[in-house]
Amino acid sequence: MRDAPGPVRAKQVVPRIGLPAETSKIEGVRSKLKRLVERGWLDEDTPGLFAPPRAQATGSSKSP
Incomplete structure (x- = not known):
């Protein structure tokens, strides 16, 4: 997934993981x-x- 230039479909993933299409x-x-x-x-x-x-916000709105 991380190597793909953008979002991918399941149809594109299948051959990459070695399964028949x-x-x-x-x-x-x-x-x-x-x-x-x-x-x-x-x-x-x-x-x-x-x-x-996507990267998620690191801040938390909870207080101790």
């Missing part, structure tokens, strides 16, 4: 990428386009 493999990878989005490891600004997460 079959519909079932693409759908499985897409599902895993969406799970990574839910966990905050990836961003999906446009449906189907995945990218590394």
Whole structure:
């Protein structure tokens, strides 16, 4: 993901990780990428386009 010039689709990720470009493999990878989005490891600004997460603010609004 970090080496890509921009957001990528699951269809582009599949061959890069050594899987055959079959519909079932693409759908499985897409599902895993969406799970990574839910966990905050990836961003999906446009449906189907995945990218590394943007830098988050380091400040916290919580007080001790």
